[in-house]
Amino acid sequence: MSLLEVRDLNVWFDLPRGGRLHAVQGVGFTLEPGHRMGLVGESGCGKTTTVLALMGLLPPSALVSGEVLIDGRSVLVDGEQSAQLYRWKDIAMVFQGAMNALNPVKTVEAQILEPMAFHGIAEGAEAKRTAGELLELVGIPADAGSRYPHEFSGGMRQRAALAMALSCGPKVLLADEPTTALDVMVQAQILELLQRLTEELGLALVLVTHDLPVVAQVCEQAAVMYAGEIVETGSMDAIFHAPRHPYTRLLFAATPDLDGEEEVVSIPGAPPRLDHAIVGCPFRPRCDRAFGRCAEERPVLRAIDAGQSAACHLNDEPVGAEP
Amino acid sequence: MNHAITDGGPPLLEVEDLVVRYPVRRGLMGSLTRQPRRAVRAVEGVSFSLRRGEMLALVGESGCGKTTTALAAIRMLDPGSGSIRLEGQEITRLSQRALRPLRRRMQMIYQDPYESLDPRFRVRTAIEEPIAIHGVASSRTDRDRRVMEALARADLTPPELYADRYPHELSGGQRQRVAIAASLVLNPELLLADEPVSMLDVSVRAGLLTLLDRLRRTESMGVLMITHDLSTAAHFADRIAVMYLGRIVEHGPAREVVHDPKHPYTRALLSVVPKRDPRRSTTPQILRGETPDPIDIPPGCRFHPRCPIAEARCRTIDPELRGVAGAATGHDAACLLL
């Protein structure tokens, strides 16, 4: 039984003028304690919606189906009622731009104590002690807790946001673009911190980002999302050296690298709209190796090698066959 | 791949000892208690030059002064002291009025494609605006022709498809191309690109940067690019200038700076840039703490508090940017230990 198991997660949003947006389409993955997984994709691919769904933090216009299991117990089965039982205590999240969303009129310490008191984890002196330990854990001196967020730098605020997320002792941490707004040196510090936390606390980490090199550095495995679904998953090594989906390959090719000497090339076109049902492969219009079957049949995420899966018809073709 | 035009004339843009400071207001209490006047020392003596057909990347973390430097260089800000020359002509002290005709020659691309276009203007109107302001079109047909041409040069083809759209009907990458078209329509000589792709999706960035790259060659423009992304700078720029706390600490050909960095800050920075290939990750040299406030710049070498190889003399002596022994010509660094 895995620590976190997501099965066939689907999320639809009602649109104001009628119709539905199929934002997350059949997403599934598992995660063990101490593992770090990257959820990679560009804007609109559904990665943020996926992690919000794991937390049960979807708006009333959302319709969810599928299963999210933490230690075998279902988080979403009763909607908000069941999600509430796990949120923050078993699974926690650092939101995109969290460092800019801290309460400006409360001290950092108070903001760590708040969820602890609310969820009945600890109170009073014991809680303060725990808060102090948490701050030290994320690299902030404990006595800095009595300061206000605006007195902190960007990097320190992000650490504070991490401490707040960890305050109720969750087993799974979801981090949505935790380093996007930070300088590269501070980013390195935060990524090192995330690595240390997963190792020391046995946390499972889902790192949501559009930045492939960041995932390559921090995570052991990654799931690449496109148009609401996972199109490839595998170890970082495998998906870089032997990508099995054209999008993965082209995304790497579009990412400049300090070491790389090859030309950096854009992917032509744009992701498909998700308010209409898609016939065939959603990546086909932009794919450089699409062939007949791609227009008619939608590929399914299939295991290819040990630990690597991809949703692409090319993997069905015998090696060396021409499309 | 240096496409610079070395025709013996003065460089397109020359900046010498540029200083830009913002005074910090003391307030009433501060004045009464005679607190010393402090200033944000954003740019403290920066010099560089840019030739036509060349792309120079100003690289650094936030607060290093790269944006201020670039804005001062094209006179969007007033410099404190120093000299800025556009093809030999001093523009440091010119009034805004006197600068107006020169504005045609210096254009800027902004970071946010969602904000740099007026949402109420059609694409066509946005591109016509510079033409109307500077009165360069001889007739309506001439004006329309220039608009279509600019769209085509920005790879928005067929232009007719885009001319009558509103910004909200376009993607981020397309909007940025419209912004580029609106800059090209006056045939500028100098283009300042402020983080032109940082708000775009990764799959779109390369196309835009390649466009800029191609334009500076075909139009022989000089491009000054501000970016925090060393990988982008390494791929597209001819030269890189690394800035820290208001100074250039290393400056040289892009490949040189990236593969053979001389300054300890550059070395540390390059070591923490994540790489795509998980097998190639180096041990990052993570500096402790964060960049200090430009208000309280450390004495001596401004990098010494965080420098992994700092010595005693680094606390008192402020190093100059000069050529490094053993490096290619044109590769300078500001470190006492070189």
Added chain:
Amino acid sequence: MGVRADLVEEPLPPGDGGPGAEQHRNWLWQAVRESTQAKVGLGVLLFFIVIAILAPWIAPYDARTSVGPPFGPPSLQHPLGLDDGGIDMLSLLMHGGRSSIIVGFAATFVAMVIGGGIGIIAGYFGGWPDLGLMRVTDYFLVIPDLPFAIVVAAVWGPGLVHLVFVIALLLWTTTARIIRAQVKSVRERTYVKRARSLGASDLRIIVRHVLPQIGPLLIANTVLTAAIAIFDETALAFLGLGDPSAITWGNIIEFGFLRTAISAGAWWAIVPAGLCVAFVIMGCYWLGQSIEDALNPRLKVAYLSPRQFRVQALVTGRQDQP
């Protein structure tokens, strides 16, 4: 040019920004069209405006001729009764509406021109003009409205035109502050900075970039100011500071009150006029508020509503549409 035609993706079809296009061209009119509150407000306003315009032709009786006893009660010929001079109240109301609405809108117009102009200059140029103009605005803001109106009316003498200016002087300050704040924020938008960096003249920027951006706010503010203007006219006329020779709703109430309509039990000499004023003000408010709400989509408090996303039973395999 050697560039693949499919290298740059297709722009979205016109008018359909996909989910999430909020600030498109006619968003304001669309938002107003979709709001019941706006439609009702506009309807009420138009009703009174039309009646006011057509008053000379559709009023059943002449508004200055006595056609019955003082305070004659409502009857079939005179649905709203007669006033203290025996004049048909319904006709009085129609003509009164004319003057009241004209005075209200005229005062609003003057207030918007002064307030908007000052707001734009102070907001756009900043520095000394801003400082100076805002001090003047503050000065006018702190003057107590009623004594000010009394003094000006006393000095200037009666007359509708004077009334218009008195009211305008009371109202321009709020507009100036609101417009100034908005102009300051628009001025910092990237596309305005861009236009300035191109060398556009200030006039060009104000006319082509700033005004269209503050247009909706100006409209909302105008409508809301009109409500206050009409109320002010009524109040000032009631206090005897208006033009006694004119027929306005305020005058009607004033005469009814002075001529002891209340003790005579002649509610029709006061209440209908008051109701007309109330409805016009409500109409202005409904319309103005819905425009203001449309200006700020974040005011919609969906975020605060209790979370109740819906869950569908697990169905194996991918499903495209539930």
